[in-house]
Amino acid sequence: MMAQFSRFRLKGLVFLAIVVFALPLFISNPFHYGLATQIALIAGAVVGLNLLVGFAGQISLGHAGFFGVGAYFSAIMTSNYGWSAIPALVVGAIGVAIIAWAVGRPILRLKGHYLSMATLAVGFIIAIILNNERELTGGPDGMPMPAFDVFGWELSVFGQYSLFGMDISGDLAWYLFAGVILLAAVWLAQNLIDSPIGRALRSVHGSEVAASVVGVNTAKYKSLVFVISAVYASVMGALYGHFQGFITPSIASFDFSILLITMVVLGGMGSTIGVIIGAVVLELLPQVLADFQEMEMMLFGLILMLTMIFMPKGLLPTAANYLNKRRSKSAGGDA
Amino acid sequence: MFKKITRRASKVAAIAAAGLLAMNVQAADPIRIGSFLSVTGPASFLGDPELKTLEMYVEKINKEGGVLGRQLELVHYDDAGNASKARNFASRLIRSDRVDIIVGGSTTGATMAAAPMVEQAGIPFISLAGAVVITDPVKKWVFKTPQTDRMAAERVLTDMKERGLTKVGLISGTGGFGSSGREQTLAAASAMGGIEIVADETYGGSDTDMTAQLTNIRGTDGVQTILNFGFGQGPAIVTRNYAQLGIELPFYQSHGVASDGFLELAGNSAEGLRLPASPLLVPESLPADDPQKPVVEAYKTEYEARWNSKVSTFGAYAYDGLMLAVEAIEKAGSTDKAAVRDALESIQGHVGVTGTFNMSPEDHNGLEAESFRILEVQDGGWKLIN
C-alpha cells in the first residue's frame, strides 16, 4: 500500500492538498492566513518558473516583470476601466504570453546565459515603465486594486462568507482560494512534466544534443516553456494584486526576480514540491529574521549562501537523498 | 556580542516555534505602539532616524512614568522600503501583535499599501510620509505628521515669485518622493499662476551623474531658476554637478534633503541654495518668542546627545507622530481605538518640531504651508531666510 503510494504519479499533489486543507486546523490568526495566502500565490508563480529553470534548465532573471505586468494589467483594467477580474486576468496573461514569445523566440535559439541577460533586460524595462507611467500606474507610490470578483460575487479579505453552511472570514476564504489555485497550478505543472512535452523539456536540460537527434525541436520547446512560465507568473501576479489590494512597482523589481529564482534553486530545481518549500522558507525567513533588525540582511545572505553550498541540489532533493540513503542502509542491514 | 546573538537566536527559535500557532498575547499592561519603518534599503535615511527617535522617546516616556500610568511598548518591523513588506508588517502589527496605535510608514508607498488594512481594522495610524494623497482625500483612521509635498512645492514657488523668478527648470528623482513632488510642483504652478515650469527632467534613485539633465535645463530658453525635488544621495549629486557645470541660476532643493548629512555630501557646491525645511536645522535663529523654539531645541539636544549623530528632519516626523499619539491617548483616557482616533482628530495647537498641528475632520495633517521655513546655505551652514 505504502509502496504503491510512493510510486503514485501525483503523490506530491496529494501531500500538498493535505497540508493546504489541514493548515486551518492549526492557525486562526488572520495575519497568518494572510501570510499563507501570499506564500501560496507566490509559490504558484515559482512552480511555473521551475518548469523553465528546473526542467528546461534555462535561467530567467526577469520573471518578476511578468508577475508585475499581470498584476498591473489587472489593476488598471479593473480599477480604471471597470473590467471584471477574470477577463482582465486572462487578457493580461495573453499579453504576457505574447511578450514572452517575442522575447524568447529569437533568444532561446542560443545556448548559455543569453536568456538570463534578455530576461534581465525585459524585467527592468517593465519595472521602469511601471515606475514612470504615473497616470496609469500611480508611479513608484503604487496603486490600489479592487477585490477579486467573479460574476458580481466579490472575494475580499474583509468580507464574510459561508461555505457548505460554515461561516468563514474573508482571510480564510482567500487562503482556501489561493490554496486551490496552487493545487491547480501544481496539477497542471505535473501533467506537463509527465508528458511527451515534459520529456522534451527535460531533455533540453539533460542533453540538448540528445534531444535534437531524436527529433526534438529544442528552440520550440524552450520558447513554449518560457511562455508557459511567464503566464503562470502573470496569473499569480494578478491574483496577488487582488489579494494585497495595493500594488507598487516593487513586485516587478529585479530583487523580486532574484527572490523567485532563489526559491526555485533553494527548494530544489526540478522538484515541484521542493520549490514550494523554497517559497515557504524564503517568505517566512524574513518574518523570523525581522527580530534581528540590523543583522537581518547579513543573516539572510549567510543562510542563503550556506544552504546552497552545503545543499547544492536544494532542500527537498537533499532531504530525500538523505532519507533514501538511510532507508537503503537499514534495508541492507536487514538483509 | 556572541552571547547576544545566541540569546537572540533562542528568542527567534521560540518565536518560530510559536510560529503558526495563534499568538493571542493580551497586552494587559503596556500600551503597544506599532511601527513599520524603512530602516534599511534606499529610504533608510528616513527610517533610521525615525526608529532612533521612537526608541529613545518611548524609553524616556517610560522613565517618566509612562502614559495613563501604563508603560509604552514599541513593536517595530523594518519594511526596507518595500510596500508589500510594509503591508505584511502592518497586518502583523494589527492582527498578531495587536498594537493600540501605529506610528510609522516612512514612505508614501508603504503608507498607502498599509492604509486599506488599517482602515478596515479601525486602528489609528499616524504616517510619517510626505505625499498629499495620504490625507487627501481624508481617510478615517489615517493621519500624518510631515507637511505635504504640495505645501513644499507651494512654499518654494512662492519664494521664487517673491524674488521675481517665474520660469522654473524642474528636475526630480523617479522615486516615490521625487515623482510625487514633481506632480505636485506642476499642479501647484498651474494653480498659483504667474509661474511656469519650462523644463522637466528626472533622474533615477541610484544614478551617479545628472550632468546631462542639468545641461538640458540650462539650455532651455528663458529659464530663471532650478528646483530639484528628490531625496537620498541623488540631490547631492545634482548639487555638485550644478556647481561643476558653473550654472549661475538661483537653485532650490526640496525638504527631502533638509539634513546636515546633505551638506556634508554636497560640500561647497551647496552654497547659496535654498530649501523649505523645518526650523530644526536652525533652532538658534528662531526668535525667542517662537513657540516651536523650546520643542525644537530640546529634541535636537536630546537626539544628538543620545545617538551621537546629527539630527534630521525625518526623525522629527516620528517625534511629532509619537507625541501626537501620546496626547491623543491621554485625551481619550484609554486606548480605545475609536476614542483615540476621535481625540487625534480634535487635537488643536499641538506644538511639534515640524510645526503647530491643528487637526480636524477635514484635515488629518493639521499643518500650514507656512510651517515650512525657507533656509539658505551660507558659509557651509543653514541660514533662516523667512
Add this chain to the structure above:
Amino acid sequence: MTALVEVNNLSKAFGGVHAVEDVSFSVDAGQVYSVIGPNGAGKTTLFNLITGLYTPTSGEVKLNGESIAKLQPNDLAERGMCRTFQQMQICMNMTAIENVMLGRHLTLKSNLLTTLFRLPSLTRGEKAAREKAAELMEFVGCGEYLDTEASAMSYGALKRLEIARALAAEPKVVLLDEPAAGLNAVETAALEELIRKIAEQGITVMLVEHDMKLVMGISDRLLVLNYGRVLAEGTPEQIRANPDVIAAYLGG
C-alpha cells in the same frame, strides 16, 4: 537501387585546419557501413556533419536523394536518421525508460491542451510509448532497468540505453559512434550480436569503431579515413588487403 546516404565532396575546416576534406561515399539501404581510421582522422567530425550538428564548409550530404547538409538534427530525425555518441548523451535527469520514450518523441502527437489536462488521448499514447520503450530496452538487453534513474546505471547499460533510444525513433539509418568503446570482451560480443539484429530488421547501420575484430566481422563495407581524407573504401576483404591501409595502421 539508389543509395540511402550519399556523401559528395564533403569538407569541414575549423579555423585553417581541415578536419574532413573532400570525402565522398555512399551507403546502400540495409548495409552495415563502418568508418575507421586512426585517432584524429575525422571520423566523429564526419558523423557530426552527416547528422547536422556541424555545417559543412563545402560539399553535400543526401538522405534518400534529398540534400540535408543545411538541416538541423531534429529535421534529420524526422527524415529517419538517428544516432548515438562517442561521449554518451543521456539525460541524467530522467529515468532509463523516459530516455527511451524521449526517442518516441516524433511518433507522439501531443498538444498543449491534452497535455495540461491529461486527456485520455494523451494517456493512451503514453501507455503505448511506454510499452514500445520497454520492448526496445529488452531488445538491446537492458530490460531490467526500466524505472532506474539514468544517473544510477552502469556505463555499459547506458551505452545500450542510448541505442534503444535511437531505435525508438524508428530510424531508417542509425549512426553509432564508437559503441564498443569502454566495453569488455563479453559486452562487445553482445554488442556485435545486437548490431546484427538491428541490421536484420532492415535498419541501415553506420558505425565508427576502433575494434577491428568487431568491424571486420559485421560490416558490409568500410571507409578508411586518414587525416580527414579517404584512404580506402570497400569490403572488409578489400580493406584488409589494401597496402595503403596497412601502411597507415602499421607504419603510421
Add this chain to the structure above:
Amino acid sequence: MFSEFLQYLFTGITIGATYALIALGFTLIYNASHVINFAQGEFLMIGGMATVSLTAMGVPMLLAIVLAVVLAGVLGIALQRLAIAPAKNADVVTLIIITIGASIFIRGLAQLVWGKEYHVMPNFSSEEPIQIFGAVLNSQSLWVLGVGAVLVAVLVYFFTRTLTGKAILATSMNKDAARLVGIRTQVVLMLAFMVSALLGSVAGIVVAPITFTSYDIGIILGLKGFVAAAIGGLGSGMGAVVGGLALGVVEAMAAGYLSSDYKDAVAFSMILVVLFFMPRGLFGAKVVERV
C-alpha cells in the same frame, strides 16, 4: 549644440569607464568558471567604503587605497575558496545563487560595520573642473579614464605575456586540458576571483569622489557592469571595455536627447537589440560544441 554633445559624451565616457572595469571583472570570472558573479558590485563597494573609513581613521589616502584594494583581493579569494570551491559540483544556477547570497551577506556586513550613510571622498586632484569647448569635465573623470586605461593595459600584458595569465586563459578554454598540462585549476580560479576583486575595488575607489559611496552602491553599479558585459558578449575582454563605454555613452545621450525618464530603459533595450542582431554580443566568441 556641440558643447552639449560634448558634455553628454564626457559624462557617458566617465561612467562608462567604470562600467567597463566592472564588466571586466565579470568577464574574468565568467571565463574561468562560467559563473556570473553577482557579488562583483560588492568588491566595488568594499573599495570605496574601506578607503573612506580608513582615511576617516587617519590613515593617509594612498595607504588607505592600497589597504582597501588588498582587503577586496582577500575577499575575492575568500569568496572563491569558501563559497564557490566547496560547491564545485553544483549547477551553474546554484553557483549564481551562492554569489547572490554572498553579495547580500557582504552588503549586510558592510551596513553593520560602516552604517547606512553615504560618504564623500575628495577628488584625487583639483576640485576645479576643466573647460573644453564649452563643456566641463570633472578632473576626477580623468583619473577614472586614466586608471581604467592603465588597468586594461596591465590586463592585456598579464594575459598575453605572463605565464599565470596564460594559465588562466588556458583554464578558461578547457579546464580538463589545462589540468592535463599541469595547471592547477583551483589556483587559477582563485586568481581570477582575486584579480576581478582588485579591478572592482579600484573602480570603486576612483569613481567614489564622483558618485559618493555607501554600503549599497554595489547593487546598481554591479548590475550595470553585468549589462555592459552582456552587451559586449559575456566572456570577451574587448567586449567588456567596449560594452561598458557604449552603455555609459548611450545612457548619457538618452538622458540628454531622448528622455531622462527612460534613459535606463534605453540602456537595457541595448541588450535586447544586440542579442537580436548579434546573438553573441558585440565581441562574444562562437562556441564550438564538443560531442
